[in-house]
Amino acid sequence: MSRLNDLAAEIAKSTEEVSEYFSTNNLPQPSFEISAPIDAFATAPSDIQNARTKAIEASIELQQLLNGNVNVMIPDTNASSMRAIYRFKIANQFPIGEEISYSELADRCDLYEHDLRRLIRYAIVRYRVFKEARKGYIQHTAASKLLAESTSIQNVMALIFEETWPANAKSGYSLANDTPLSIYSFLASHPDRAKRFSSSMATTSESGMAALAKLYDWSALSPGSTVVDVGGARGHVSAYLAQRFPHLNFVVQDLPAVVAGSEMSGEDDAVYYVPSDVIDRVTLQAHDFFTPQPIIGAAVYLIRYTLHNWSDAYAAKMLRYLVHAMAPRGQIVVQDHMLPEPGTLSLLREREIRGMDLIMLSLFNSREREEADWAGLFDMADERLKLMSAKRLEEGSASAVIVAALEG
Numbered sequence: 001m002s003r004l005n006d007l008a009a010e011i012a013k014s015t016e017e018v019s020e021y022f023s024t025n026n027l028p029q030p031s032f033e034i035s036a037p038i039d040a041f042a043t044a045p046s047d048i049q050n051a052r053t054k055a056i057e058a059s060i061e062l063q064q065l066l067n068g069n070v071n072v073m074i075p076d077t078n079a080s081s082m083r084a085i086y087r088f089k090i091a092n093q094f095p096i097g098e099e100i101s102y103s104e105l106a107d108r109c110d111l112y113e114h115d116l117r118r119l120i121r122y123a124i125v126r127y128r129v130f131k132e133a134r135k136g137y138i139q140h141t142a143a144s145k146l147l148a149e150s151t152s153i154q155n156v157m158a159l160i161f162e163e164t165w166p167a168n169a170k171s172g173y174s175l176a177n178d179t180p181l182s183i184y185s186f187l188a189s190h191p192d193r194a195k196r197f198s199s200s201m202a203t204t205s206e207s208g209m210a211a212l213a214k215l216y217d218w219s220a221l222s223p224g225s226t227v228v229d230v231g232g233a234r235g236h237v238s239a240y241l242a243q244r245f246p247h248l249n250f251v252v253q254d255l256p257a258v259v260a261g262s263e264m265s266g267e268d269d270a271v272y273y274v275p276s277d278v279i280d281r282v283t284l285q286a287h288d289f290f291t292p293q294p295i296i297g298a299a300v301y302l303i304r305y306t307l308h309n310w311s312d313a314y315a316a317k318m319l320r321y322l323v324h325a326m327a328p329r330g331q332i333v334v335q336d337h338m339l340p341e342p343g344t345l346s347l348l349r350e351r352e353i354r355g356m357d358l359i360m361l362s363l364f365n366s367r368e369r370e371e372a373d374w375a376g377l378f379d380m381a382d383e384r385l386k387l388m389s390a391k392r393l394e395e396g397s398a399s400a401v402i403v404a405a406l407e408g
Ligand SMILES: C[S@@+](CC[C@H](N)C(=O)[O-])C[C@H]1O[C@@H](n2cnc3c(N)ncnc32)[C@H](O)[C@@H]1O
Pocket: 184, 198, 201, 202, 230, 231, 232, 233, 234, 237, 253, 254, 255, 258, 287, 288, 289, 290, 303, 304, 305, 306
């Protein structure tokens, strides 16, 4: 028997004892519903409390083993949804047992509907605070009912969000680096750190690049076509595509500090250089994507995991410069996160992507987007720019390859 089996057996045995206790004593089983007792174990005898502790401990260890040694030490810093629920007294805005639409609730809390929705959808999958039984409408759960009704729980939240959390949160990027600048502006004046930062992107997910190679028909582009990789760091994605599609040329654009020194290859192991077999077809160019696009009429403008760093106004501005440079039949290919319909991914995947959405909110004041949000963003950039297709990398994936082109 492995440790995994031992733990699973321990969980099964202790849970059986606990569950049996509830049924033989005619007590309600623990649940997230509003009818559930605040503390199902309040009057349980010590042997049942012990069984409960054993089941919890075994499930924590099992979860940690299954998660692995990296995930086990990543702190859970994403408390912004609970903080917003506390601060805007969201649980108090509608009665227990009734449902309310996001738009009505947003009015009552004086928040943007799309921000309220993202905060609540994360709280649903992470904290079981609220539920969305019908799309677009939320109801209370046992936990949100407590937030609405229990003074002692409200005091606990006040302690966390007024006293402890602000102190933790003060280790943010600006404070840590003693700068009022955003991460990218700060790195622009620290070329060595900028290069390492961008090179760390080169170590991310080979499978994501493979999906990009597969989900867009690169081979259909005519020989000699140019692909502009906007915000392409030091060219790891373009190099990957260049190795697979020898008929294409790539221009990788990024901030000057990032691309600096890219022509001298290889003297620093920690920094990514385009491999020599494709160096003649992958050119690096310093370019700020908030200025007019210098490469006119490229077949494809590729933007990978970059638009999600920017709020709609900035993302639309960046896209508009591409629209101005695009030939009538050119295309914009985006690989980025695409938020799922609620409840359509596994709980863990949905937690991950909604957690990322809130990180985008606190780090960049930006957002992850649903398919309709992507279409809306293209429209905001230019009303002729249409979403042509959006394909998830694989079933259940939180990322997609999205193609946009000019209509007509
Ligand atoms: C999250 S990384 C994505 C890198 C790469 N596209 C990938 O898929 O791995 C975002 C990139 O955008 C670049 N970037 C940020 N602001 C920029 C700007 N104003 N102009 C050009 N590039 C910028 C960053 O330096 C960084 O390399």
